[in-house]
Amino acid sequence: MTVSVEKPLLAALREALPDGAVLTADDQLDLHSRDSAPFGEAGRPLAVVRPGTVEQVREVIRAARAHGVPVVPQGARTGLAGAADAVDGCVVLSMVRMNRILEIDPANRLVRCEPGVVTADLAAAVAERGLCYPPDPASWEVCTIGGNIATGAGGLCCVKYGVTADYVLGLTVVLADGEVLRVGRRTVKGVAGYDLTRLFVGSEGTLGVIVEATLALRPPRPPARALLARFPSASDAGEAVAAIVRAGHVPSALELLDRTTTEAISALGHPLFADGGAATLIVASDAPDAAADVHAMAALCRDAKALSVTAAAGEEESAEVLEARRMVLPALKARAATLPGEVTAFIEDVAVPRDRLAELIDRIELIADEYGLYISTVGHAGDGNLHPTVVFDRSDPDAVRRAKEAYDAIMAAGLELGGTITGEHGVGTLKRDWLARELPPRSLRLQRDLKRLLDPEGLLNPGKVLA
Amino acid sequence: MTVSVEKPLLAALREALPDGAVLTADDQLDLHSRDSAPFGEAGRPLAVVRPGTVEQVREVIRAARAHGVPVVPQGARTGLAGAADAVDGCVVLSMVRMNRILEIDPANRLVRCEPGVVTADLAAAVAERGLCYPPDPASWEVCTIGGNIATGAGGLCCVKYGVTADYVLGLTVVLADGEVLRVGRRTVKGVAGYDLTRLFVGSEGTLGVIVEATLALRPPRPPARALLARFPSASDAGEAVAAIVRAGHVPSALELLDRTTTEAISALGHPLFADGGAATLIVASDAPDAAADVHAMAALCRDAKALSVTAAAGEEESAEVLEARRMVLPALKARAATLPGEVTAFIEDVAVPRDRLAELIDRIELIADEYGLYISTVGHAGDGNLHPTVVFDRSDPDAVRRAKEAYDAIMAAGLELGGTITGEHGVGTLKRDWLARELPPRSLRLQRDLKRLLDPEGLLNPGKVLA
Known part of the structure; x- marks a missing residue:
């Protein structure tokens, strides 16, 4: 980056954004240079900007484009694949100040919000209105809705309630040319034209910057009952999982801890982990007949050679069992x-x-x-x-x-084993080369074509998802 | 169409496809010239081809392209928007012979099939293996999975179980250049790269020809309980719907019949329609506590000024209530x-x-x-x-x-009223002009860009979705 670009761009950004929204102090540049991926190729940003309005996002993108400078959108930087890592000389577009919940509509079970809303805050706000936003990525207490959408985040309850993508009804996106694109709808159903909404979900800020989201909500989840089962091997636990699925149960969580994890929690002296064993299954049900559901799944675990099965008798015991899952970290x-x-x-x-x-x-x-x-x-x-x-x-x-x-x-x-390189964390920089190994060549080519179509100059989060 | 194109193209098609797979008889051309839309601009095809393999689909597309002739993919022609209407001089690509179920995988709750499988056949086949494919468009006894995916079909049970799109895990598509594209996955979750699968769902054969689908399945649905309520006005019925939603119920069907429909069924002498009224609500629940669920919803209907409420006492009565919905036609x-x-x-x-x-x-x-x-x-x-x-x-x-x-x-x-021009039937030719009124200009431009990217010569189902 030469001074000839840096100075006028900073001037343009400062003109577009109010006091304090353009950060250039070293500690801020450091702080915003990387997400939570360990082996990132993070570069050093020229500036960090924190817009408060869609119009300001547009100004930032226009200014960066005018100077040929890349823009890297960021949420809470809890991502684990490097998608929010800065690149050298870029403008980091931190969306955390755009954190308003714009509308909660109980009649249509939807919420409209800005991308910087923290997931837990959104969940709490809709819960107050008697509704539920289920997606629960591990970082849900700090991560943002925009980041969830950009990475296509998952969570614990997906096994029953689906992933973030399943809740995105519509998006407003600022494109690489600074134009505003509205995709999706407010209705439950809709098939008017190609599905552009899903194209942006999981696109990690490489196709556009999400500035507003309309999300579907659900009725509140009933209280969950849980069980914890210890197995002599991961295969036995796997058998129990298969049996639970075959029998038609739809648990609200179905978590497997391997030998190493099981031993690490045992070492903390957790009472539920006193029986030894090489694998642990933690299962929850929030079905209306949760107690019976858990009872039946407990029997399937016993059939699959469980060393011990603790089926929680009530809500309190269930909370203890589910707490064990949170003991992992x-x-x-x-x-x-x-x-x-x-x-x-x-x-x-x-x-x-x-x-x-x-x-x-x-x-x-x-x-x-x-x-x-x-x-x-x-x-x-x-x-x-x-x-x-x-x-x-x-x-x-x-x-x-x-x-x-x-x-x-x-x-x-x-x-x-017929799987994918990423179930819910995304590609970022860490899995970019692996994406090329997972996708057939024609599919990879189409991915690149789409990137070129939406960002011909390659200034939106360059080097992420695709090389 | 000049003879100079027609003759060599027919020769190429006949060489590529075995006996009987290239139809040019007048009655066949008539039969395949339109779907079930009433005001279509249907043209007359040059030929109807019925390939049996992916390779044959590729050959057809390559041959048509070599002669600059459009290709119109067709399933059961039950579509209601003209998306499967022929255009003059086209090759109609009827997928009905590619109707094999390739794999049912209960452990992973998925099915892999060719596009010509009839929806009811697929549902029956997976039911035999203890699984359920919920999407139930009205024509499900005759329509094909490929058509369901191409139109993004809905149905009655979407209110609880979602639409066709929600079940599509992966697709194999033959592109306009004859190449084969594989998108999606076999895993429950996956965020490797941009979501190309959803781009093809609902694209009505304008971006590629679906030749294989991997679909998610569910555990079997429990037996449903149903209720039928009659209201003095549609607004009152609407109030009942709102109350049901507000109270957090998730019915498996929630159908509203207006005054005209109610009167038409009354005129047939249906006993459940003897009480008069200007609107009818038919509600089903397949929750584990369906009887209690229906009981609670019946009370909400009464609160919303229902003239009469019939809550079915058992399975047989429930079937009678749901049968009333099928009396509409x-x-x-x-x-x-x-x-x-x-x-x-x-x-x-x-x-x-x-x-x-x-x-x-x-x-x-x-x-x-x-x-x-x-x-x-x-x-x-x-x-x-x-x-x-x-x-x-x-x-x-x-x-x-x-x-x-x-x-x-x-x-x-x-x-x-803030809605969309199509909830589940698609755009086809009938709503093409309306699509341009629903979508903002930038979104429409991106739709056109995507079409051009995937079909630069405009030979795949031209004039559908976009003008």
Whole structure:
């Protein structure tokens, strides 16, 4: 970046945005240079801008374009694939100030909001009106709706309630040329023309900047009942998952913890993990007959050789069981604290057909052995979506190398088992090369054609999703 | 079409396809010249081809392209918007022979099939394996999966189970250049790259020809309980719908019949319609506690001034209530039989936000009066999706003119109430001009750009969706 571009662009941005909305201090540039991916190729932004209106977003994009400078949209930077990492000399377009809920419409069960709304805030606001916004990515207490949509985020309850994409009725998007595009609808159904809404969901800010969303809501979820079952092996737990699916249950959570995770939580002295075992299943039901549903699923777990099954008797016990799922991160942090160096936990994301899950867990255990790594795997078993978490010392170049190689090996295993390189975290920069291995050439070409159609100059979040 | 094109193209098609797969007899050309839309601009095809393999589809597309001849894909021709109408001199690509179910995978709750499978056959085949494919367009006993996907078809149970689009996990598509594109996945979740699958759903054969689909399945639906309520006005019925939604019920069907329809069924002497009334609500629940659910919804209907409420006591009575919904077409046919001329019933499709439904029904009654037409309106009230059916004499030019004008007036009313010109029937040729009125200019431009990107020569189903 030469000064000849930098100065007039900053001047243009400062003119377009009110005081304090253009940040150039070092600490702000540092803070906004990367999301939560561990191996990013994050560059250094020229400036961070925090617009408050659609018009300001348009001005920023027009100004950046006029100077040939890339724009990187950002939400809460909780993404795990590098999609919100800055590129050198870019303008980071932080959407966090555009965080208004514009409308809650109970009669039509929908909400209209700006992209910077925190997911938990949206969920709380609609709950106050007797409605529910189900998508619950792990970072839901801090991540933003815009980021959820841009990455196509999932969560725990997808197994029953679907992913973020399933709730997006309509979007307002600022395009690379600064024009405003409205796609989708307010009606429940609609097939007027090609589905442009879904094109932007999961596009990671590479096709346009989401400035408003219309989201479908649901009636409130009934209280959940839960069970926790311990198994001698991941395969046995996998059998239980298969039996639950075959029997037609639709649990509201169906989480599998592998041996490493199970041991890490046991080590914290959690009472439900006292019985040993090599794999744990945590299952919830919020069906109207949840108690009976859980009872029946508990029996299926016993049939699948569970070492122990704890079916919660009431709401309080259910909360305790579900709390065990949230022990995963504290348990890994406790484990990390025992390791030397600058220890980091990197959460991977891969999805396979549901019936290949146990196989993938076994493969990941072998990969952990092969690369001498500590890998703890937790999975949305009902979706076939696994999150192997690699705990390693990022100050140790050899550990970093092994972690990266293991990451590649896990994705290769996922593809080999008929799966996808990402179930819910997205492609970003981390999986860009892998996308080219997953997609057939013609499909990849069409992806590139679409990017070129919507962003011919390649200034919107360049290098993300596609190389 | 000059002979110079016709002869070599027919020769190429006959070489590519086995005996009997290239039809040029007049009766076949007539039969395949139009779908079920009443005011189509149907042209006359040069030939109808019925390929049996993906390779044959590719050969047809390559041959047609080499001769600059358009290709119009067709399923069962049950579409109501003209999307499968032939254009003059085209090759009609009938997919009905590609009707194999390739795989049913209960462990992953999915089915893979060719596009020509009849929806009811698919539903029956997966039911035998203990699974359910919910989408139920009215023509489900004859329409094809490929047509359902191409039009983005809906149905009665969408209010609870979603539309066809929600079940499409992956597609294989032959593109305009004859290449094969695979999009989507077999996993429950997946966000690898832009969502190309949804781009083809509802694209009405204008972007590519669907040659294979991977569809999500569900556990079987429990038996439904139903209720039928009669109201003094559509507004009162609309109030009941709003109350049902507000109370958090998720019925598996929520159908509203207007005064004209109610009277037509009464005229057939149906016992449930003996009490008079100006609007009827038919509601079903297949919740695990269906009886209690129906009981609670019945109370809400009574609160909304229902003249009578019949809550079915068991499965048999429920079937009788739901049968009443299927009386709509026989009732209209009986009505048509009393009219002179070549009487036809044209089923329209418009969707509004759920809370504007009663208003739209009132507007349609006014439109019927204004144009002196018999219009019977039935709606998927839970979705805000109405089907006004115009019964008119198609041999009477003035009646045809009034029917067309009323059609326009209904769509204008739908848009005015914040709705869409099509909830589930699609655009085809009939709503092409209206699409340009519904979509903002930038969105329409992007639609055209996408068409050009995927079909630069404009040979795939030209004149459909976009002009």
